[in-house]
Amino acid sequence: MMEPVAATAALYGAETAAEGAVAAYFLTKPTLPLKGRLEHVESSVPLPRSSHSLTVIGDRAYVFGGEIEPREPVSNDVEVLIIGRNNAKAESITAKPVDGSEGVPAARVGHTASGARNRMFVFGGRGGAEMTALEENGRLWVFDPKEEGWLYLDPPPGTEYPCPRSYHASSASDDGNVIFIHAGCASDGSRLVDTWAFYLEEGKWARFPDAPGPARGGPALTYGQDMLWRFGGFDGKTELGGQLDYLEVPSTSNATASEWISLPFDFSETEASTTSSIPAPRSLAALHFVATGQGRDYLILALGEGDPSKIGHAGAGKFFQDIWIYQLPAASGYSGAGIKDMIKEKLPGLTGSTKGQWAQLDLTGVEVGAGEKQGGKWTGRGWFASDSTGTKQFLVWGGIDEGNERLGDGWIVVID
Structure with a gap:
């Protein structure tokens, strides 16, 4: 059975073991998890809603x-x-x-x-x-x-x-x-x-x-x-x-x-x-x-x-903050x-x-503006809205947190 480097070289047509090793490195490099970052966005006028x-x-x-x-x-x-x-x-x-x-x-x-x-x-x-x-x-x-x-x-x-x-x-x-x-x-x-x-x-x-x-x-x-x-x-x-x-x-x-x-x-x-x-x-x-x-x-x-919540969107439930x-x-x-x-x-x-x-x-x-209400914390929320802002990022705006507060800020999630 061929070793991965040799097999990779053969499949790619690499002429040397070094070329095969480089190809094998990129093949073994995992595609998950992806890396990303958060950029906080504040509005010049308060815009809380859900x-x-x-x-x-x-x-x-x-x-x-x-x-x-x-x-x-x-x-x-x-x-x-x-x-x-x-x-x-x-x-x-x-x-x-x-x-x-x-x-x-x-x-x-x-x-x-x-x-x-x-x-x-x-x-x-x-x-x-x-x-x-x-x-x-x-x-x-x-x-x-x-x-x-x-x-x-x-x-x-x-x-x-x-x-x-x-x-x-x-x-x-x-x-x-x-x-x-x-x-x-x-x-x-x-x-x-x-x-x-x-x-x-x-x-x-x-x-x-x-x-x-x-x-x-x-x-x-x-x-x-x-x-x-x-x-x-x-x-x-x-x-x-x-x-x-x-x-x-x-x-x-x-x-x-x-x-x-x-x-x-x-x-x-x-x-x-x-x-x-x-x-x-x-x-x-x-x-x-x-x-x-x-x-x-x-x-x-x-x-x-x-x-x-037992009272639907009139109250706060348990919200996730994961991505x-x-x-x-x-x-x-x-x-x-x-x-x-x-x-x-x-x-x-x-x-x-x-x-x-x-x-x-x-x-x-995490990039946060100076006036971030949550103290720079990416918090769980529901009842928000979101949309893509590019091929590798999207914007989240508003929603409700677990304190039942309508949020008036946004976050851009960027995939690196």
Whole structure:
């Protein structure tokens, strides 16, 4: 049997043992855990809230909706954060329609917003005197930052659309052509398990197969490698976890979507998430797709609620402060990552690929502004909002801590 250095040299076509040794070093270098850092961001104007949305477009983050006091939605203005280093200048845009359009979205909580085509697409949420899911007949509200105003997209008459809901999840395809909606809480208090896609070119909704497992509110959802990825949620009794679910997305609304596929993993309830090799069940977490180059892709799972309050979002539960990395299979077998995984699986004496494994993010530094309210501590939180600010980073804003305080700060999580 060939030794790893010799075998590596043979596979790479290396002419010398030294070249083979260098190649073997890079092959044996683990891809998990990744290193990362946290950068604290303060607003020039206090902006505490929870159950809001956050959409990053360019160097600006758009905060919409939410609440400071339970069951009291803030205004329907859009708050703009111009993101700098350790700070963000805050501006407010009064709600108004774009010329030629009518109406603006009502104030709301528990909605979602996704960025696509340099616009913000808002769906669902609770509002009104009864604080129930808003009946808008499948409407997508569209905020145009250039016009600083609102448009809307209604599905064609006679077509199907998602029922009213709140505390659902949404995402957008990386080409900006599709907005996805999943699960949440219906008007009658029941929880949902359905998945919908609004194809912007076609202007209508398409329903995908229902996701596996219990109906739920507060799941985490993201898009990557032409797939939707889901983790966690709350089914009304317990926090959900123990598996990742994914769905391959068809290119048009007329194409038939395949069924969801589950990737289960074991978690012992006696293990704390900080010592386990996998993340604990949770809801209200951040889930983002990250590409680090050479075909290596990951999912990043952060924060979330592990034990809900008995009074729902009116009170604080137990929140996690951990950040987890899940290594996805290489999208292409011919990428650097794909070739490396193939060789590691075949060569004797080398550890296998870490694809399909979880690891906690190895934090190498925390940058904190002078006025950090929490004393520079990265704290657990839920009911926050987050969005990607680049291919290897995302922004978290607001939420509730375990002291039941609405937070008005943000953190940028950077993957090195």
